[in-house]
Amino acid sequence: MKARSVISIANNLLNTLQKRSLQTSSCLKAIQEPVFKPETRPVCTVIPGDGVGPELMESVLEVFKAAGVPVNFEQYFLSEVHSSLSVPLDDVAASILRNGICLKGILASPDYSRTGEAQTINMKLRRQLDLFANVVHIRSLPGVKNKHSNIDIVVIRENTEGEYSALEHESVKGVVECLKIITETKSKRIAKFAFDYATKHGRSKVTAVHKANIMKLSDGLFLRCCEEVAELYPKIKFNAMIIDNTTMQMVSNPHQFDVMVMPNLYGTIVGNVGAGLVGGAGIVAGANYSADCVVFEPGARHTFSEAVGKNVANPTAILLAGADMLNHINLQYYGNMIKSAVERVLRVGKIRTKDIGGQNLTTQFTTAVIQNLKH
DSSP states (O other): OOOHHHHHHHHHHHHHHHHHHHHHHHHHHHHSSSSSSSSSSOOEEEEOOOHHHHHHHHHHHHHHHHHEEEEEEEEEEOOOOTTTTOOHHHHHHHHHHHHHHEEEEEOOOOTTTTOOOOOOOHHHHHHHHHHEEEEEEEEHHHHOHHHHSSSSSEEEEEOSSSGGGOOEEEEEEEEEEEEEBBOOHHHHHHHHHHHHHHHHTTEHHHHHEEOOOTTHHHHHHHHHHHHHHHHHTTTEEEEEEHHHHHHHHHHHHHHHOOOEEEEEEHHHHHHHHHHHTTOOOOEEEEEEEEESSSSEEEOOOOOOOGGTTTSOOOOHHHHHHHHHHHTTTHHHHHHHHHHHHHHHHHOOOOOOGGGGGGGOOHHHHHHHHHHTTTO
């Protein structure tokens, strides 16, 4: 009887261990599979852009295909410098509103000084879609060496007014007046966006960038709106800094910044300074938000037109923007896979484009990312 009892206990123990092993195997499998499997494939509007934009967008599409990303694309060529080939802006805006997401290359702005046209196609698109918040994530990437390391700053700028209001006129010959528009409504909206972003992403500090010491009414209003909104978020530290001091502080001690919020022109300046701190325009991702849609794009507006057809541009920025887009639509499995592959290529350092100290081509970098997707 004792022998049978021992055998019975052993068999029960073996069965239990086998069940646990199957459960563990099932859990591991579940972790490896996509977090979210949509019943229908999301559709993304794609705008290749000008300059090297089409070459970089081709890199993104190749990586998406290799990763098996379940997204369909509506591609539109939108351009001011090649206007004869461009589709109407209304068609593109309708596609973005319909799909809710867009992956966009950089659009070049021609010289309108002779024609008097003030609004660029970028400005028209932002206003038509009310893309009021531009977000640029300035962060150090593994393997890309710079003067400062471990930088992690989010630059948030108001995207629809300020100096970019496109209200200019020549009052008398040789005298041009340019109107800077700052409104309480839009200033509070962008300030709330910045504090909500900080709250959602676990960040502890928001810095308002301004020039209220000189532009006492316009920037004074913007700063006052930020201060009022800050009172609603007692857990987040708030401070303010004048724009010229901000640029100096960024290059000397960037680690003091976390989330930064500012009017339009200052955001362009600070975003480009930040891009320079972490390796240049080729590695910084950005996005533009409205209440109805998000347009993902490189964080620094450089078309790199002189490199067209040379196969030397760095696709990192647009690949990271694409990964951010996938995370935004709950395809985190694919977004994280692509972001990890890009960072792994940079960390190893064998494949580098010219802008970050290498001699490799765009296509070689793209191939390296694809080869690292399944690691």
